[in-house]
Amino acid sequence: xxxxxxxxxxxxxxxxxxxxxxxxxxxxxxxxxxxxxxxxxxxxxxxxxxxxxxxxxxxxxxxxxxxxxxxxxxxxxxxxxxxxxxxxxxxxxxxxxxxxxxxxxxxxxxxxxxxxxxxxxxxxxxxxxxxxxxxxxxxxxxxxxxxxxxxxxxxxxxxxxxxxxxxxxxxxxxxxxxxxxxxxxxxxxxxxxxxxxxxxxxxxxxxxxxxxxxxxxxxxxxxxxxxxxxxxxxxxxxxxxxxxxxxxxxxxxxxxxxxxxxxxxxxxxxxxxxxxxxxxxxxxxxxxxxxxxxxxxxxxxxxxxxxxxxxxxxxxxxxxxxxxxxxxxxxxxxxxxxxxxxxxxxxxxxxxxxxxxxxxxxxxxxxxxxxxxxxxxx
Numbered sequence: 001x002x003x004x005x006x007x008x009x010x011x012x013x014x015x016x017x018x019x020x021x022x023x024x025x026x027x028x029x030x031x032x033x034x035x036x037x038x039x040x041x042x043x044x045x046x047x048x049x050x051x052x053x054x055x056x057x058x059x060x061x062x063x064x065x066x067x068x069x070x071x072x073x074x075x076x077x078x079x080x081x082x083x084x085x086x087x088x089x090x091x092x093x094x095x096x097x098x099x100x101x102x103x104x105x106x107x108x109x110x111x112x113x114x115x116x117x118x119x120x121x122x123x124x125x126x127x128x129x130x131x132x133x134x135x136x137x138x139x140x141x142x143x144x145x146x147x148x149x150x151x152x153x154x155x156x157x158x159x160x161x162x163x164x165x166x167x168x169x170x171x172x173x174x175x176x177x178x179x180x181x182x183x184x185x186x187x188x189x190x191x192x193x194x195x196x197x198x199x200x201x202x203x204x205x206x207x208x209x210x211x212x213x214x215x216x217x218x219x220x221x222x223x224x225x226x227x228x229x230x231x232x233x234x235x236x237x238x239x240x241x242x243x244x245x246x247x248x249x250x251x252x253x254x255x256x257x258x259x260x261x262x263x264x265x266x267x268x269x270x271x272x273x274x275x276x277x278x279x280x281x282x283x284x285x286x287x288x289x290x291x292x293x294x295x296x297x298x299x300x301x302x303x304x305x306x307x308x309x310x311x312x313x314x315x316x317x318x319x320x321x322x323x324x325x326x327x328x329x330x331x332x333x334x335x336x337x338x339x340x341x342x343x344x345x346x347x348x349x350x351x352x353x354x355x356x357x358x359x360x361x362x363x364x365x366x367x368x369x370x371x372x373x374x375x376x377x378x
Contacts, residue, residue: 001125001126001129001133001156002129002132002133002136002156003133003152003153003154003155003156003157004129004133004153004156005129005132005133005239006133006136006140006149006152006153007067007149007150007152007153008133008217009133009235009236009239010141010146010149010150011028011084011146011150012025012028012217012218012221012235013141013221013235014146015028015081015084016221016222016225018081019081023344024081025218025221026218026340027085028081028084028085028088029214029217029218030340031084031085031086031088031089031092032088032089032091032092033092033214034089034092035089035092035093035096036092036095036096036099036328036329037329038329039093039096039097039329040096040100040326040327040328040329041190041326041329043096043097043099043100043101044100044101044104044323044324044326044328046097047097047100047101047104048104048319052101052104052105052108053105053164053165053167053169055097055098055101056098056101056102056105056161056164057161057164057165059094059095059097059098059101060098060157060158060160060161060164061157061158061161062094063091063094063095063098063154063157064154064155064157064158064161065154066087066090066091066094067087067091067150067151067153067154067157068150068151068154069083069087070083070084070087070150071147071148071150071151071154072147074146074147074150075147096328099324099328100324100328103308103311103312103324104324106118106119106122106312107312108169109167109169112313115308115309115312115313116253116259116305116306116309117253117254119253119304119305119308119309119312120250120251120253120254120305121250121254123246123249123250123253123301123304123305124247124250124251124254126243126246127243127244127246127247127249127250127297127301128243128247129243131240131243131244131247133239133243140152190326192315192319192323193323193326193327196314197374198314198372198374198375199311199314199315199327201372201374201375202307202310202372202375203327205365205368205369205372205375206307208365209270209362209365210338211337211338212338212358212359212361212362212365213277213300213358213362214338216277216355216358217239219351219354219355220235220238220239221235222351223238223289223351223352223355224237224238226351227284227351227352228284228285228286228289230286234286237286237290238289238290238293241289241290241291241293241294241297242293242294242296242297243297244294244297245293245294245295245296245297245298245299245300245301246297246298246300246301247297247301248294248297248298248301249297249298249299249300249301249302249305250301250305252298252302253301253302253305253306259306262306262309262310263374263375263377265302265306266302266303266306266307266369266375267366267369267370267375268299268366269299269300269301269302269303269306269366270299270300270303270362270363270365270366270369271299271363271366271367272295272296272299272363272366273295273296273298273299273300273303273362273363273366274296274359274360274361274362274363274364274365274366275295275359275360275363276292276293276294276295276296276297276299276359277292277293277296277355277358277359277362278355278356278357278358278359278360278362278363279292279356279359280292280293280296280355280359281351281352281353281354281355281356281357281358281359282352282356284352311323311324311327
C-alpha cells in the first residue's frame with residue numbers, strides 16, 4: 001500500500017505536469033474504475049471456486065510484473081499518456097480479482113467477534129501507508145525520480161505476495177469447489193443482494209455516495225497547485241491528512257471493538273464526512289484544509305470498517321466472493337460517470353464550488369440513511 005500511494009501520487013503529478021489537464025487525469029481514473037465495475041461479479045464468483053490464498057498471491061505477482069512496464073518506458077523516455085491508460089486498465093483488472101478475494105479471505109482466518117478489530121487493523125495498515133506514501137513521495141521523487149518510484153511499487157507487490165504466502169490456513173478452512181455452473185454462481189450474487197433488503201439498500205446508498213466522492217482524488221492536486229499555491233508536497237500533505245483521519249478512526253474502533261449500534265455510527269459517519277468534504281471545498285488555507293480532510297477521513301474510516309464487518313457477518317462465507325464482487329460493481333457503478341463529469345465540471349466551474357456541492361450531497365446521503373429502517377437498526 002505504501003508503494004501504491006507513492007505510485008499514485010507520482011503518476012497523477014506526472015500527468016498533471018505533462019498535460020495540465022484535469023480531464024486527462026479523470027480519464028486515467030476512469031480507466032482504473034471501469035474494470036472493477038464490469039468484472040466485479042465475475043472476479044468474486046471466481047474467488048469462490050478456487051484457492052483464495054493462491055489467487056491473492058498470483059494477482060500480486062501479476063501486478064508487480066505489470067508495473068515494471070511504465071517504469072522502463074519512462075526511463076527510456078518513451079512513456080506516453082496512452083500507455084498509462086492501458087496499464088491502468090490491466091492493473092485495475094488484477095486489483096478487481098484481488099479485492100473481493102481478500103474480503104472473503106479475512107473471515108476464514110478471523111473469528112466473527114473479532115471482525116471489527118480485524119477490519120480496523122486492515123484500515124490501520126491502509127492509513128499508515130496513506131500517510132507515509134504521500135509524505136515520502138515528494139522527497140523520493142526529488143531524490144530518485146518517477147520511474148524509480150514505479151520500480152519501488154513493483155517491488156512492494158512482491159513483498160505483499162510473500163507476506164500472504166506466509167499466512168497459514170488449515171486445510172479444513174479452504175472452501176471446497178462447488179459443482180454448480182459458473183453462470184449460475186454468478187447470478188447468485190445478484191439474487192442474494194436483491195433478496196436481502198438491508199444489504200440492497202446500503203449498496204444503493206453507497207453507489208450514490210461514491211458518485212459524489214469519487215472525483216475528490218482528482219481535485220486534490222488541482223487544489224494544491226491552484227488554490228493553495230503549493231507543489232507536489234502540498235498534494236502529499238492533503239492526501240496524508242485523509243489517511244491520518246482514517247488512521248485515527250481505525251485506532252478508535254480497534255480500541256472500542258465491537259459496536260452495538262453500527263447503523264447509527266455509519267449514518268453519522270456519512271453525515272460528518274460529507275460536511276468535512278464540503279467545507280474543504282471552500283477552504284483556502286492549508287491548515288484548515290488538512291483538518292477538514294482529516295475529519296472526512298476519520299468519519300469515512302468508521303463507515304468503511306463497520307460496513308465491511310456487517311457484510312462479513314451477514315453474508316455466508318461460501319458465497320462471499322461473488323457477493324462482494326457484485327457489491328463492488330454496484331457500489332462503484334456510477335464512479336466512471338462521476339469521474340468523466342469531474343473533468344468537465346472542473347473546466348466549467350470553480351473546483352471549490354464543485355467540491356462543496358459534492359460534500360453537501362454526501363451529507364444529505366447520511367440523512368437519507370437514517371430513514372433506511374434496516375440500516376438504522378444494525
